[in-house]
Amino acid sequence: MKSDEIKEAALKYFTLHGYEGASLAQIAEEVGMKKQSIYAHFKGKDDLFLQVLRDAKETELSTKLQYFGNVDAQHPETDLYGFLQLIIHLFQRNEQLKFWLRMTFFPPAHLEEEIEKEVLDIEEQVQAVLESKFQDWLDAGAVVGDTARTLTYAFLGVVDSIMLELVYGNDENRLTEKLEASWAVFWRGISQR
Amino acid sequence: MKSDEIKEAALKYFTLHGYEGASLAQIAEEVGMKKQSIYAHFKGKDDLFLQVLRDAKETELSTKLQYFGNVDAQHPETDLYGFLQLIIHLFQRNEQLKFWLRMTFFPPAHLEEEIEKEVLDIEEQVQAVLESKFQDWLDAGAVVGDTARTLTYAFLGVVDSIMLELVYGNDENRLTEKLEASWAVFWRGISQR
DNA sequence: CAATAACTGACGAACGTTCGTTAAATTTGA
DNA sequence: TCAAATTTAACGAACGTTCGTCAGTTATTG
Numbered sequence: 001m002k003s004d005e006i007k008e009a010a011l012k013y014f015t016l017h018g019y020e021g022a023s024l025a026q027i028a029e030e031v032g033m034k035k036q037s038i039y040a041h042f043k044g045k046d047d048l049f050l051q052v053l054r055d056a057k058e059t060e061l062s063t064k065l066q067y068f069g070n071v072d073a074q075h076p077e078t079d080l081y082g083f084l085q086l087i088i089h090l091f092q093r094n095e096q097l098k099f100w101l102r103m104t105f106f107p108p109a110h111l112e113e114e115i116e117k118e119v120l121d122i123e124e125q126v127q128a129v130l131e132s133k134f135q136d137w138l139d140a141g142a143v144v145g146d147t148a149r150t151l152t153y154a155f156l157g158v159v160d161s162i163m164l165e166l167v168y169g170n171d172e173n174r175l176t177e178k179l180e181a182s183w184a185v186f187w188r189g190i191s192q193r
Numbered sequence: 194m195k196s197d198e199i200k201e202a203a204l205k206y207f208t209l210h211g212y213e214g215a216s217l218a219q220i221a222e223e224v225g226m227k228k229q230s231i232y233a234h235f236k237g238k239d240d241l242f243l244q245v246l247r248d249a250k251e252t253e254l255s256t257k258l259q260y261f262g263n264v265d266a267q268h269p270e271t272d273l274y275g276f277l278q279l280i281i282h283l284f285q286r287n288e289q290l291k292f293w294l295r296m297t298f299f300p301p302a303h304l305e306e307e308i309e310k311e312v313l314d315i316e317e318q319v320q321a322v323l324e325s326k327f328q329d330w331l332d333a334g335a336v337v338g339d340t341a342r343t344l345t346y347a348f349l350g351v352v353d354s355i356m357l358e359l360v361y362g363n364d365e366n367r368l369t370e371k372l373e374a375s376w377a378v379f380w381r382g383i384s385q386r
Numbered sequence: 387c388a389a390t391a392a393c394t395g396a397c398g399a400a401c402g403t404t405c406g407t408t409a410a411a412t413t414t415g416a
Numbered sequence: 417t418c419a420a421a422t423t424t425a426a427c428g429a430a431c432g433t434t435c436g437t438c439a440g441t442t443a444t445t446g
Contacts, residue, residue: 002425017302020214024402035402037426045402105360106295109210116363146377153374160357161350167298170309181346184339189382195391217436226392229437233391238436 003041005031011052015099019049019108046111053103053118056096061122063090068129076137077191080155081183084162088179091166101163127152143190151190158182196234198224204245208292212242212301239304246296246311249289254315256283261322269330270384273348274376277355281372284359294356320345336383344383351375 009030013022024035024045042048067086071079091097107115134148134155145151165178202223206215217228217238235241260279264272284290300308327341327348338344358371 018211018213018299020211021301023400025400033425034427036404036428039403040425102299105357106211106299108214149370150374150377153371154378157354157371157375158350160354164298164353164357177342178346178350181343182350184343185347185379185382187382189378189380193386216434218434227394228435229394230392232437 002031006038006041006048007052007055010048011056011095011099014049014052015095015102018102018106019111024048049108049111050114052099053115056100056103057118057122059094059096060100061125064126065129068133071133073133073136074142076133076142077187079133081187084159084179084183087159087162088166088175091163098167101167127156130155141192144192145190154186154189158186195224199231199234199241200245200248203241204249204288204292207242207245208288208295211295211299212304217241242301242304243307245292246308249293249296250311250315252287252289253293254318257319258322261326264326266326266329267335269326269335270380272326274380277352277372277376280352280355281359281368284356291360294360320349323348334385337385338383347379347383351379 006027009027010022012030013026016022024038027048028035028038038048042051063086067083068079071082073079087097103115104119131148131152134143134145134151137143138145138148138151143151145154161182162175162179165175169175199220202220203215205223206219209215217231220241221228221231231241235244256279260276261272264275266272280290296308297312324341324345327336327338327344330336331338331341331344336344338347354375355368355372358368362368
């Protein structure tokens with residue numbers, strides 16, 4: 001399917017240069033056609049962008065939910081650390097997560113509202129599933145903390161900081177070091193001793 | 194000084210729309226002149242951008258270094274938490290920090306190298322002063338952890354996550370909640386008990 | 387008067403977009 | 417079955433607009 005090729009190229013350039021910095025001419029050249037031909041598959045730049053956005057959202061959401069669906073939920077230490085590693089793994093070989101992160105934080109102004117809706121949707125779901133896991137662990141005495149929400153927010157903070165390092169990421173060593181540091185302190189902060 | 198006004202407007206639009214999304218026409222209109230008049234003060238768009246970047250860098254660096262210079266270094270709990278609050282305060286009423294964050298993570302492609310040099314410079318200095326503080330606290334037994342570097346990285350992770358929330362930031366309550374959550378877990382993770 | 391800073395006017399280039407056309411593939415109907 | 421009709425996908429050319437930039441001219445100011 002040719003429109004999938006276009007979306008793939010669009011994903012690449014939107015991620016690399018942002019909405020305004022990516023041109024239809026570039027994208028078209030990547031798939032070996034002229035920019036006008038894109039209009040046979042999409043209504044315009046916004047349409048192309050929003051379709052790429054929704055694909056990325058679906059990938060992001062399903063991957064994360066799937067992880068916590070397949071986890072036995074008895075071992076918070078391995079489950080949570082595994083999630084961080086999953087994020088890193090996804091980020092390094094899945095362009096969509098990079099795209100999602102960039103557009104989440106710096107959306108094109110005229111599409112800000114549209115994007116924010118998608119972001120809130122995904123965030124609520126991830127937060128909800130995480131919070132219920134933390135509640136289970138709290139009830140079982142596997143972790144300690146004020147409330148499940150507190151633990152969720154703190155963990156999401158670790159996730160965010162790792163993602164920032166991934167975006168910035170030129171140094172693989174530094175990433176590992178930061179991951180280990182954040183994780184060590186976080187785990188010590190929520191584990192029973 | 195008129196060129197300061199131009200830089201101020203440029204800062205605003207670069208922050209809001211990114212390098213490619215900000216136009217000289219917009220910036221000029223903001224200060225009440227035509228875009229061609231900007232060339233009486235700057236060589237071009239890149240020159241304007243880089244001057245704004247260097248101003249922002251200086252503000253960012255001096256503010257952070259100044260904070261740790263004026264801290265008595267006897268009370269890590271208040272010192273570190275105060276730093277987080279400083280970041281929040283700066284971010285909310287200082288456009289330069291927002292600009293710096295955006296351009297750090299998503300620089301315009303053709304200026305990427307230039308920007309990266311500035312970023313590394315500032316990051317090394319902040320990391321160095323933080324690391325020496327943590328070393329002092331470790332030696333005094335005020336905090337516990339593997340190495341000073343580990344603690345530094347973990348704390349910088351908390352800073353990053355707060356900044357991300359600030360960028361994304363539409364909800365003041367959520368920001369406070371996330372700050373409290375991250376801080377509570379972080380502090381429990383490094384404090385003696 | 388000299389210098390600085392703003393202006394007007396114009397430039398080539400690139401932008402997203404629309405048009406009309408062509409050639410190939412697919413569907414239709416006798 | 418086979419020609420006719422329709423759809424699909426790409427194209428070149430051009431649209432109007434905006435972009436950053438440069439040159440020349442007027443206004444301001446000390």
